[in-house]
Amino acid sequence: MISIKSNHEIELMRKAGEIVGNTHNYLKNYIKPGITTKELDTLANDFILKSGATPSFKGLYGFPGAICISVNDEIVHGIPGKRKLKNGDIVTLDIGACYKGYHGDSAWTYPVGNIRPEIAELLNQTEESLFSGLSVIKEGIHLGEISNAIETTARKYKLGIVKELVGHGIGTEVHQQPDIPNYGKKNTGPILKEGMTLAIEPMLNMGSADVAMLDDDWTIVTMDELPSAHFEHTVLVTKDGYEILTKR
Ligand code: MG
Numbered sequence: 001m002i003s004i005k006s007n008h009e010i011e012l013m014r015k016a017g018e019i020v021g022n023t024h025n026y027l028k029n030y031i032k033p034g035i036t037t038k039e040l041d042t043l044a045n046d047f048i049l050k051s052g053a054t055p056s057f058k059g060l061y062g063f064p065g066a067i068c069i070s071v072n073d074e075i076v077h078g079i080p081g082k083r084k085l086k087n088g089d090i091v092t093l094d095i096g097a098c099y100k101g102y103h104g105d106s107a108w109t110y111p112v113g114n115i116r117p118e119i120a121e122l123l124n125q126t127e128e129s130l131f132s133g134l135s136v137i138k139e140g141i142h143l144g145e146i147s148n149a150i151e152t153t154a155r156k157y158k159l160g161i162v163k164e165l166v167g168h169g170i171g172t173e174v175h176q177q178p179d180i181p182n183y184g185k186k187n188t189g190p191i192l193k194e195g196m197t198l199a200i201e202p203m204l205n206m207g208s209a210d211v212a213m214l215d216d217d218w219t220i221v222t223m224d225e226l227p228s229a230h231f232e233h234t235v236l237v238t239k240d241g242y243e244i245l246t247k248r
């Protein structure tokens, strides 16, 4: 079942989303060659706590970090650690915050220093895929329309669409019904209603769609070791469209 949020719940989700957006704005100033992913994680943890929320992913299914930090060919669930960011890397910060029991979730891939033009394109094209998915959202559409819009943009750029990882409903838990794949057909899946809250998150690879799991049992990487990008917003479905809750 897909939950419909009351006005009060939506207020709490706006606040959770605002904290996530602010955390992104705060952290992006620290993304420079030489900083470790653990240092970024500590900054995120402290910022979220100071904002009156808790990091959603800390301890979720046993995850050890406050946020997920994935570099280059790492797609998702990178564990913060001693790794130093280098000029030319890309880094995805996937940030969740829980405010009074309600979650916001947003991932964004950032360049570290100067990146190669083809990697900059991957970032732009994945961000565009996110917004093409968002652009179709309103009460009354089938969920598959979002998936189809993301897929159409990703295919236009010949990107590898990660199949194993999907967007999701969100609310009192980070991951709720429904699953939202980044590929699919129009006129399939449940019909959206005003008051649903969804995390839309294309994860797109420069090369093939195939993935592998690292020995840490968390980090998912591209099989061909080419870079991957990830852009995510938590949104509210409205009568005529959508509202981004994790605004920047
Ligand atoms: Mg996320």
Ligand code: MG
Residues within 6 Å of the ligand: 105, 167, 168, 199, 201, 232
């Ligand atoms: Mg998510």
